[in-house]
Amino acid sequence: MHINTKNLKAIQDLYPDELAHCYGCGKSNPDGFQLKTYLVGDETIAYFTPQPKYTALPGSVYGGLIASILDCHGTGSAAAFVCKNEHISLVDATTIPVRCVTALLKIDFKNPTPMGVELELKGKLRSIEGRKIWVDMTLTANGIICATGEILAIRLKD
Numbered sequence: 001m002h003i004n005t006k007n008l009k010a011i012q013d014l015y016p017d018e019l020a021h022c023y024g025c026g027k028s029n030p031d032g033f034q035l036k037t038y039l040v041g042d043e044t045i046a047y048f049t050p051q052p053k054y055t056a057l058p059g060s061v062y063g064g065l066i067a068s069i070l071d072c073h074g075t076g077s078a079a080a081f082v083c084k085n086e087h088i089s090l091v092d093a094t095t096i097p098v099r100c101v102t103a104l105l106k107i108d109f110k111n112p113t114p115m116g117v118e119l120e121l122k123g124k125l126r127s128i129e130g131r132k133i134w135v136d137m138t139l140t141a142n143g144i145i146c147a148t149g150e151i152l153a154i155r156l157k158d
């Protein structure tokens with residue numbers, strides 16, 4: 001079920017302007033993917049429909065693209081979960097006070113990811129250990145899990 005994100009704030013849209021150029025998720029990068037991650041209850045969600053130029057085998061999506069969007073969904077999710085954990089409200093926020101970068105990213109490609117359909121990315125917090133945030137992710141197409149991911153994001157020091 002596609003969650004209506006119309007009235008939700010994307011985590012990446014809360015990154016300060018000077019940090020909003022990431023190729024995967026920066027709102028200020030017109031050539032990038034501009035992935036948007038939303039915190040919904042205890043999990044995060046993002047939707048993305050790849051363009052045909054990101055084809056691997058005919059009809060399926062290139063694995064690097066899958067890794068790329070899970071990378072950005074993972075760091076966005078990590079920042080969201082830290083805020084939730086520290087009771088930092090994002091409802092009226094204009095910027096997010098937490099910056100997380102990827103230290104480690106693992107992707108398991110379980111099934112070919114079909115081209116031409118909307119992909120659903122989900123994230124769940126596994127643990128927060130000091131500056132280390134572990135997030136488990138799934139990427140689903142047509143109700144089938146095509147990839148799972150795990151990320152270790154590191155919260156940058158102020």
Ligand SMILES: CCCCCCCCCC(=O)SCCNC(=O)CCNC(=O)[C@H](O)C(C)(C)COP(=O)(O)OP(=O)(O)OC[C@H]1O[C@@H](n2cnc3c(N)ncnc32)[C@H](O)[C@@H]1OP(=O)(O)O
Pocket residue numbers: 015016019022024025071072075098099100101102103104130131132152154156157
């Ligand atoms: C507003 C923010 C906007 C963010 C933009 C979106 C990001 C999109 C996603 C990305 O593509 S980010 C780009 C790719 N990632 C990088 O370029 C990160 C490169 N690596 C680094 O800059 C540093 O290695 C890093 C900041 C991740 C960590 O350096 P630190 O000096 O801050 O921490 P340190 O090395 O002390 O590690 C902290 C803890 O993490 C652990 N750690 C670090 N890297 C690890 C690793 N690879 N595997 C396992 N553990 C790791 C490390 O052992 C340690 O554990 P303990 O606290 O238990 O001792």
